[in-house]
Amino acid sequence: MEHALDITLSINGVEVSRRVAPRTHLVDFLRDDLGLTGSHIGCEHGVCGACTVRVNGDIVRGCLMLAVQANGCRVDTVEGLSDSKELAKLQKAFHGHNALQCGFCTPGMLMAAQDLVLQKKKFSREEIRDHISGNYCRCTGYQAIVDAIEEVIQQA
Ligand code: FES
Numbered sequence: 302m303e304h305a306l307d308i309t310l311s312i313n314g315v316e317v318s319r320r321v322a323p324r325t326h327l328v329d330f331l332r333d334d335l336g337l338t339g340s341h342i343g344c345e346h347g348v349c350g351a352c353t354v355r356v357n358g359d360i361v362r363g364c365l366m367l368a369v370q371a372n373g374c375r376v377d378t379v380e381g382l383s384d385s386k387e388l389a390k391l392q393k394a395f396h397g398h399n400a401l402q403c404g405f406c407t408p409g410m411l412m413a414a415q416d417l418v419l420q421k422k423k424f425s426r427e428e429i430r431d432h433i434s435g436n437y438c439r440c441t442g443y444q445a446i447v448d449a450i451e452e453v454i455q456q457a
Pocket residue numbers: 341342343344345346347348349350351352353362363364365
């Protein structure tokens with residue numbers, strides 16, 4: 302691979318080393334190189350939030366970050382947080398409130414919602430809406446998503 306760079310990073314707690322092209326975006330690396338297709342690609346320019354993942358504890362747009370920028374970082378994806386049961390309450394609430402239809406936005410929405418849940422504050426519906434305003438959903442109208450996130454936040 303021309304001008305490829307070697308990177309080593311933690312993916313969902315597992316150390317991974319790969320050779321990547323410098324222009325490879327993190328979400329493409331996760332999906333194409335590692336087969337972690339839970340993070341979706343929508344707009345590819347930082348607007349829709351479908352590609353949201355966690356890097357060193359902060360949620361980021363996987364389509365705006367290069368894989369090489371994640372060298373040495375800890376990256377958590379929806380697969381990892383699902384396997385560890387970190388997302389279990391949100392997943393149950395989304396299911397219970399019918400907060401998904403096609404499901405395309407759901408991985409990114411869950412990652413953004415969990416970022417709020419981890420702050421352990423009783424956020425208002427307005428604050429919840431504000432927090433997920435960078436995650437687009439074409440199907441649900443958001444009401445059920447806010448209901449689900451609010452339910453989990455009330456339990457915290
Ligand atoms: S695909 Fe990254 S924000 Fe839309």
